[in-house]
Amino acid sequence: QLQLVESGGGLVQPGGSLRLSCAASGFTLGAYAIGWFRQAPGKEREGVSCITTSGGSTNFADSVKGRFTISRDNAKNTVYLQMHSLKPEDTAVYYCAAKFLFCSNSHDAFGSWGQGTQVTVSS
Numbered sequence: 001q002l003q004l005v006e007s008g009g010g011l012v013q014p015g016g017s018l019r020l021s022c023a024a025s026g027f028t029l030g031a032y033a034i035g036w037f038r039q040a041p042g043k044e045r046e047g048v049s050c051i052t053t054s055g056g057s058t059n060f061a062d063s064v065k066g067r068f069t070i071s072r073d074n075a076k077n078t079v080y081l082q083m084h085s086l087k088p089e090d091t092a093v094y095y096c097a098a099k100f101l102f103c104s105n106s107h108d109a110f111g112s113w114g115q116g117t118q119v120t121v122s123s
Contacts, residue, residue: 001026002112004096009117012086020081020117022096030054030074033103035110036081038092038119048094049081050103059103064090086121093118 008020022034035050049060049070058070064083072079079096094117097110104110 002098004098004112004114006094006096006114006117009094009119011120011122013123014087014121016086016121017082017084018086018119020083020094020096020119022079022081022114024077024079024098027098028074029072029077029079029098032098032100034070034072034079035097035099035103035107036070036079036094037097037107037110038090038094039116040089040092043092045095045107047105047107051079052103053101057103083119086119088121091119091121 003025005023012018033052036048037045038048039045048064051058051070051072055072067085069082096114098112099110
């Protein structure tokens with residue numbers, strides 16, 4: 001059974017950094033693109049970033065470009081989202097999700113989801 005578990009969320013001050021992890025079990029992560037999504041209260045889920053199977057291609061939402069990076073360690077079956085210069089508007093529950101082979105702009109294309117980790121940016 002495919003399972004994804006996010007970790008690393010928490011409370012951070014504006015301008016701070018966090019690194020989220022997405023650990024996979026029950027399948028080999030290397031065959032899957034991994035996307036990070038977030039959902040703030042009262043807002044729709046939005047795509048944040050995605051990384052292809054080998055890590056050779058990544059994409060980012062305009063709102064996080066230059067501040068967030070995504071990477072993966074297939075040997076550890078883990079994908080990371082490094083977040084810098086955090087802003088209050090980054091506050092949300094962050095989810096990772098898996099899609100076979102390639103990234104997609106649509107969250108509906110991702111079949112396996114983690115339970116989410118809360119990120120709160122506040123002074």
